[in-house]
Amino acid sequence: MEQVPIISARNVNKHYGGVHALIDAKIDCYAGEVHALVGENGAGKSTLIKVLCGVVLPDQGEISLKGQTIRLTSPVDAVKVGIASVFQELSLLPDLSVAENVFLGCEPKNKWKLIDFKAMETRTAEIMKELEFDIDVRTLVKNLPLAKQQLVEIAKALSKNPDVIILDEATSALGSKEVELLFRLLRRLTKEEGKTVILISHKMDELERIADRATIFRDARYITSFRWGEMTNGEIIDQIAGRKIDTIFPAKRENLPDEPVLELEDVSYKNKLKHVNLKIRRGEIFGLAGLSGHGQSELLGVIYGSEAMDGGTLKIKGEAKRIKNPRMGLAAGVALTPADRKNDGLLLSRGSGENMMLTTLKKRSRLGVIDSKKEEEDTRRMIELLQIKLSSPSQLAGTLSGGNQQKLVLGKAILTDADILLLSDPTRGIDVGTKYEIYQLIRRLAESGKTILLYSTENMELLGLCDRAAVFRDGEVAAVLQGEQFTEHEILKAALGMEETEVGA
Amino acid sequence: MKGKLNYIWAKNREAVFGYVIMTAVVILYISSQKNFFTAYGIKSTFDQFMTLLFGALAQTLVILTGGIDLSVGALIGLTNTMTAFLMVPIAHALGNDMLGVAVTLLVVLAIGALAGCINGMLIVYGRLQPIIVTLATSFIFMGIGMYILPQPSGEVVSGFTKLMMGTLTPLKIPKSILWLLFAVLILWIPIRRSKFGQSVYAIGGNENAAFVSGINVNKTKVKTYLMAGVCCAIAGILLTAQTTVGDPTGSDGFTMNSVAAVVLGGTALSGGRGSFIGTVAGVITYSLILGLLIFWGVNSFYQDMIKGLILVAALAINALQKLELRRKQTA
Numbered sequence: 001m002e003q004v005p006i007i008s009a010r011n012v013n014k015h016y017g018g019v020h021a022l023i024d025a026k027i028d029c030y031a032g033e034v035h036a037l038v039g040e041n042g043a044g045k046s047t048l049i050k051v052l053c054g055v056v057l058p059d060q061g062e063i064s065l066k067g068q069t070i071r072l073t074s075p076v077d078a079v080k081v082g083i084a085s086v087f088q089e090l091s092l093l094p095d096l097s098v099a100e101n102v103f104l105g106c107e108p109k110n111k112w113k114l115i116d117f118k119a120m121e122t123r124t125a126e127i128m129k130e131l132e133f134d135i136d137v138r139t140l141v142k143n144l145p146l147a148k149q150q151l152v153e154i155a156k157a158l159s160k161n162p163d164v165i166i167l168d169e170a171t172s173a174l175g176s177k178e179v180e181l182l183f184r185l186l187r188r189l190t191k192e193e194g195k196t197v198i199l200i201s202h203k204m205d206e207l208e209r210i211a212d213r214a215t216i217f218r219d220a221r222y223i224t225s226f227r228w229g230e231m232t233n234g235e236i237i238d239q240i241a242g243r244k245i246d247t248i249f250p251a252k253r254e255n256l257p258d259e260p261v262l263e264l265e266d267v268s269y270k271n272k273l274k275h276v277n278l279k280i281r282r283g284e285i286f287g288l289a290g291l292s293g294h295g296q297s298e299l300l301g302v303i304y305g306s307e308a309m310d311g312g313t314l315k316i317k318g319e320a321k322r323i324k325n326p327r328m329g330l331a332a333g334v335a336l337t338p339a340d341r342k343n344d345g346l347l348l349s350r351g352s353g354e355n356m357m358l359t360t361l362k363k364r365s366r367l368g369v370i371d372s373k374k375e376e377e378d379t380r381r382m383i384e385l386l387q388i389k390l391s392s393p394s395q396l397a398g399t400l401s402g403g404n405q406q407k408l409v410l411g412k413a414i415l416t417d418a419d420i421l422l423l424s425d426p427t428r429g430i431d432v433g434t435k436y437e438i439y440q441l442i443r444r445l446a447e448s449g450k451t452i453l454l455y456s457t458e459n460m461e462l463l464g465l466c467d468r469a470a471v472f473r474d475g476e477v478a479a480v481l482q483g484e485q486f487t488e489h490e491i492l493k494a495a496l497g498m499e500e501t502e503v504g505a
Numbered sequence: 506m507k508g509k510l511n512y513i514w515a516k517n518r519e520a521v522f523g524y525v526i527m528t529a530v531v532i533l534y535i536s537s538q539k540n541f542f543t544a545y546g547i548k549s550t551f552d553q554f555m556t557l558l559f560g561a562l563a564q565t566l567v568i569l570t571g572g573i574d575l576s577v578g579a580l581i582g583l584t585n586t587m588t589a590f591l592m593v594p595i596a597h598a599l600g601n602d603m604l605g606v607a608v609t610l611l612v613v614l615a616i617g618a619l620a621g622c623i624n625g626m627l628i629v630y631g632r633l634q635p636i637i638v639t640l641a642t643s644f645i646f647m648g649i650g651m652y653i654l655p656q657p658s659g660e661v662v663s664g665f666t667k668l669m670m671g672t673l674t675p676l677k678i679p680k681s682i683l684w685l686l687f688a689v690l691i692l693w694i695p696i697r698r699s700k701f702g703q704s705v706y707a708i709g710g711n712e713n714a715a716f717v718s719g720i721n722v723n724k725t726k727v728k729t730y731l732m733a734g735v736c737c738a739i740a741g742i743l744l745t746a747q748t749t750v751g752d753p754t755g756s757d758g759f760t761m762n763s764v765a766a767v768v769l770g771g772t773a774l775s776g777g778r779g780s781f782i783g784t785v786a787g788v789i790t791y792s793l794i795l796g797l798l799i800f801w802g803v804n805s806f807y808q809d810m811i812k813g814l815i816l817v818a819a820l821a822i823n824a825l826q827k828l829e830l831r832r833k834q835t836a
Contacts, residue, residue, distance in 0.1 A: 055717065076719040091717050093710035095778045097512065104707055105719035107700055114698040138512040 004067045006031045006196050007052065007083070007164050012061030014047055016402075021047040022058070023220045029164070029213075032190050034197045036207045036228070039217035039240055040458070045200050048217070049168050052198070053085040054078035065164075076105075084162035086153050086170045094142035099124035101141055102156045127159050131185060146173040154182065158189075165189065166198045171206060183210050204233070216240060249464030250443040256281050256467065260318070261451040262303070262420055267312035272298040274475040275312070280453065282419075285446045287462040287469030288455040290495040295475040296455045297339070300422045303453070304336040305329035316420070330359060335418035337409045339425040339455075345409040348398030352390050353379035355397045356411040382411040386441060403434030410441065420451045427461065439465055459488050471495050519771030519826065520783030526769065527786040534793045537800065544677055551681035552670060552747065554792035556581065557762055558785070559740035561770075562688055563621075563733035564763035565784045566696070570729050571709040571776025572628065572635035577737055578760035579643035579650075580620050582753045584613050584741025586650040589659025589751025602662045614738045620646060621734020625727035643760070650753025659751035669746035684743065685785070693781040696732070705729055709776025758812075765812065766791045768819040773827070791815065 005028040012025040022044045029035045037045040050056035052063065054072035063070055065081055072078050078085070092101050099121045100107075108123065110116040124137040133151045141149055150173045157165060165186075171179050187210070189195045201207055207214070208228070216223040216239045223239055231239075262280040267273055273295045280286045288296040301307035303314065305323035313320050316332055323329045329336070338344035346355050357364065357375055364374045379393045386407040390400060397408060406426060413421055423442070427435045442465060446452050456462050462469050468482040471494035479494035481487075540546045560577050567574040588609060595612075596605025620642070627638045672679050696702045704725040707715035716722050740759070745751065770787030772779025794815065798808050 075717045079719065091711065091714035093707055093714055093777065095710050096706060097516075100703065104703070104715070107703055109700070112695075114695060115700060115703060117698070138509070140515045143515065 003030055005029055005064075007063070007065050007198075009048065009052065010062045010064075012048065012051055012063075013059045014051065014056065014061075015059060020220045022051070022061075024222070025061070025217070025220070026222050027215050028225070029196050029198055031163075031196055032194045033212040034186060034190055034199060034210050036211035036214040037198065037200045037217065038207070038214055038236070039223075043217040043240075044220040045217050046168060047220075049085070049166050049198065049200060052078070052164075053083050053166055055085075079160050079162070082161075082163040083166065084157035084160045084164070085166035085168070086150075086157045087168045092141045092149060092153055092156075095140060097138050097140055098128075098135055098144070098152050099137040101152060102127065102137075102159050104156075106160075124155075124159075127155055131155055131158065132181060147175055147178050150174055151178060151182075162195070164196045164198065168200045170199075171201060179206065186210060250440050252467055253283070253447070256284055261316065262453075263313075263315040263318075264299075264303075265313040265315070267299075267302060267314060268310045269298050269302050269307055270310065272475050273302065273309075276475075276477055278470060278477065278480075280451055282451055283446050283449055284468065285442065285452045285454055285466045287466030288453060288472060289459065289462050289469045289481075289491045290472035290478070292457050294472040294495070296472050297424060298475075299472075300336060300424055300453065300455060303329070303420070304334055304422055306336070330416055330418065333417075333419045334422065335359070335413035335416045335420070336422040337406075337413050337424060337426060339428060341405055341409050345412070346397045346405060349396060351394040352388070352397050352400065352404075352408055353393030355408050356382055356415060359412055360415050378415060382415065385414070386411050387437065401434075403430040403438070406430055406434075406438065410438070414445070419449070420453070421445065422453045422455075424455050425457055426454070427456070427458075459491055462491070463488060517780065517782065519773070519779055520786065521771075522822065522826075523770040523783045523786035523790065527790045530790045530793045530797075534797060537797065544672075548672065548679035548681065550793075550796070551679050551685070553796055554788050555670070555681050555684055556740045556744045556747070556756075557759060557766060557792055558685065558688055558788050559736045559743065560759045560763040561766040561784045561788050562692065562781055563736035563740070564767045565770075565772055565779070565781045566705065566729050566736070567635070567733050568764075568767050568772055568774060569705050569709045569776055569779060570726060571712070572726075572729075573639065573764070573774070574624065574730070574733055575636060575639040575760055576620070576624060576643035576646055577733070577763050578757045579646040580617065580734060580737040581741045581744060581759050582756035583620070583646040583650040584617050584738040585744045585748075585756060586654050586659065586741075586751035586753045587616055588613050588742050588745040589661060589749070590653050592659075592661050592665070592745075596662050602664065606662060606665060606668065610742060613742055614735055617734040617736075617738025617741070618731050619734070621731040621737070622727060624734070625730030628730065629723045629726050647753055647757075650751075654751050654753055657750050657752035657755065661745060661749050666746045666749060669743060689781070689785065692736070697780065701725060701728060706777055709778070711777070761812065761816065762791060765816040765819060768816065768823055771823075771826075773823060774820075775827075787819075 008026070008028040010026050012022050014022040025044060025048050027048065037048070039045050047056060051058045051061070054075045054077050057073065063072065070081055093104065096104070102124045103120050107115045108119045121137050128135050128137060133155060135144070135148055135151060141152060144152065150170060154167075154170060171182065174182065186197050190197055199207070199211065211228045213225060213227050215225040216236070218240060259282040260279045261282045264276050264278045267276040276299060288299060290296060298307060302309045303323070305325045305328050308324055314323065315321065316334070321332050323332055323334070342348060347358070353375070356379060361370065364371050364378070382388070383390070383393065388404050388407045388411070390404065397405060400408070410426065426442070427438055430438070442452060442454070454462065454466060463486065468480060469486065469491070470477045471479045471481065471491055473495055479490070481490050481494070535541045538546060541550065560581055563577055564574055591612060592605060592609040595609050596602050599605050599608065624639055624642055627633055627642070628635050631638070670680055673683065704715065704720045707718065707720055708722055708725060712722060744756065766787035767779070767784050768774065768787070769790055770779065770783030770785065772783055795808070795812070798811060803811070
């Protein structure tokens with residue numbers, strides 16, 4: 001294209017520990033367009049956007065605005081050159097009013113050099129009116145519903161009068177009416193005022209309506225840019241996924257013996273789980289599918305004992321159990337690897353070996369004193385089994401890469417000798433190579449007779465790894481899929497409730 | 506108009522509870538003090554909470570940023586010591602009592618500012634926890650005070666007490682009431698309405714959001730501790746006017762008392778929510794309860810225990826308010 005891009009990035013690299021978030025990433029955005037960034041979770045979109053608005057400093061790379069190279073070292077720099085951003089996680093102050101939030105950091109002053117609250121409120125009201133947002137500027141942000149908070153955040157960004165507006169999942173909390181309003185606004189800003197909008201959204205139908213062009217990212221790399229409409233949806237999805245499923249997953253097992261290990265009957269928990277009935281067999285990898293937040297993590301919590309179920313029966317190897325806390329869960333032979341490994345799974349400032357020993361201290365101690373010989377032995381065994389890459393067992397857990405940290409968490413669970421392993425998003429934020437190792441490991445554990453419940457936000461992972469899967473919708477099991485029925489299409493159909501499927505297990 | 510009222514209510518609802526308790530305590534106090542409605546009664550009541558008022562203003566600022574200042578008591582003690590130690594020699598050297606007082610006060614205020622600035626620098630540039638830094642500096646401040654005056658001693662020029670704590674003719678208004686107005690109208694409101702004040706609230710509410718919005722977080726924090734140091738110095742000066750001697754270790758209790766007054770006034774220990782307006786109610790409530798305990802002749806170690814119980818109760822109320830807020834958000 002002969003036109004000069006308004007903002008472009010070249011050779012952007014960024015890594016966190018051992019995980020590459022961006023590898024030679026690039027992007028070009030032109031004036032007057034809505035540019036969508038598409039890709040799976042962890043493909044690098046969010047990192048690139050954070051680089052563009054000064055929140056994250058890249059390890060290397062070049063950003064240019066209107067053809068001139070710029071250096072962004074803080075969010076303030078970005079705002080100064082005309083780049084404003086709205087992030088998925090709100091950055092509003094709940095105890096300040098709408099007006100105070102919009103003008104935070106650039107408050108209008110009166111002649112005494114004090115903040116002119118009246119002017120602030122009037123100007124915010126003007127901005128709201130111009131944007132057609134129906135928000136009282138004096139309300140404290142904490143008293144607004146989430147959708148309106150998101151609009152305030154958008155108004156705050158637009159009040160800086162930027163040339164480039166970056167929206168990271170900015171529609172996630174908006175209702176359809178607000179989305180309509182926002183899209184009308186974005187169209188006006190781009191088409192009439194010549195501004196540029198960069199947009200991340202997982203909602204394809206929204207992108208179809210608003211995006212002019214798009215760039216696809218996969219595994220931290222730039223894949224392609226295209227004009228919306230040049231590619232079919234099928235082609236786009238192929239580019240996003242990029243790999244055939246069977247190549248990276250270990251082979252599944254056929255004909256499992258019908259030997260139920262874990263039985264759930266009518267299990268309910270608050271309004272998150274409603275009469276869940278499942279039977280899971282020995283040696284099985286059983287997936288929990290569906291859109292995130294529909295009861296999958298709560299189910300794992302109830303089985304492990306970190307959440308107390310309100311009703312129903314839980315049987316382990318045919319015996320009814322009441323598991324009220326994680327200690328009882330572990331005693332009953334259940335172990336969990338939490339999704340948030342940094343907060344719930346590891347002591348980042350302690351040694352790696354020490355971390356793996358935590359759940360099994362009692363087993364290795366005699367009269368309250370820890371048998372350090374046995375501890376060393378167990379540590380060595382796990383490092384070998386899981387192929388954890390570390391300099392020594394005393395290396396601090398926080399200094400390991402995400403993949404190796406995940407292996408520690410798995411090691412911790414395996415050492416409990418539990419028969420039932422609950423894995424919550426075990427490959428989150430891990431590079432592809434290590435993912436493959438973890439898949440192999442999970443399969444080997446199942447073959448050795450463990451029963452595995454796997455919750456993942458990636459459908460590919462569930463399809464590739466699990467023998468069967470239950471699709472959750474609104475706390476209920478919408479479908480149990482296996483064999484030829486077990487496809488992404490069927491998962492989505494059940495998760496979105498497009499059609500009733502037979503329930504039963 | 507209705508919008509304005511709603512706004513004021515939403516902004517100050519945490520403080521309301523403090524004022525309700527204050528009213529109850531004031532009624533109890535008045536009914537048990539027969540001579541309250543004499544000029545002397547009112548003056549002595551207000552005089553009681555002057556020192557704590559400024560100590561609590563210092564604590565309010567720091568707590569609003571999400572920190573805590575455990576050196577409030579020690580710094581009040583140090584500035585009290587310096588005032589009593591310096592005033593008479595300076596007045597002699599200058600040959601004029603009032604000029605001596607003025608110079609002494611300026612020096613003491615500068616000492617407070619310097620001490621607060623050191624706290625702030627250590628916290629910000631040393632990347633240290635406020636609770637540890639101020640605990641450490643509290644011992645340093647007290648140590649310096651004890652080096653200067655090993656025993657409670659020192660003196661003030663005659664007329665100093667009257668100058669600071671007397672009454673204003675012709676209406677015989679106690680000067681302590683003027684100090685209260687000074688704290689609210691000349692110190693607090695301009696701070697609250699300045700960019701600095703807004704930044705204090707923003708940092709306490711969400712430090713990251715404040716940074717992303719272009720607020721200079723480090724500078725604001727240092728300024729906050731500096732302001733807190735100045736407020737402690739004012740407290741130390743007023744204390745000297747009341748006691749007329751310097752006592753480096755005698756002000757220890759102000760640290761906990763200031764935290765208790767701030768919490769009673771509805772300011773959240775997590776920062777970002779509350780105000781000095783609430784703290785004023787907290788100071789009055791707390792001081793009057795202590796006054797009552799003394800009046801009823803409660804043994805001094807029970808007094809300490811009751812202080813502790815008040816703080817625990819105030820924290821519990823604080824926690825309940827937070828819980829209610831969370832319930833509202835999830836609903």
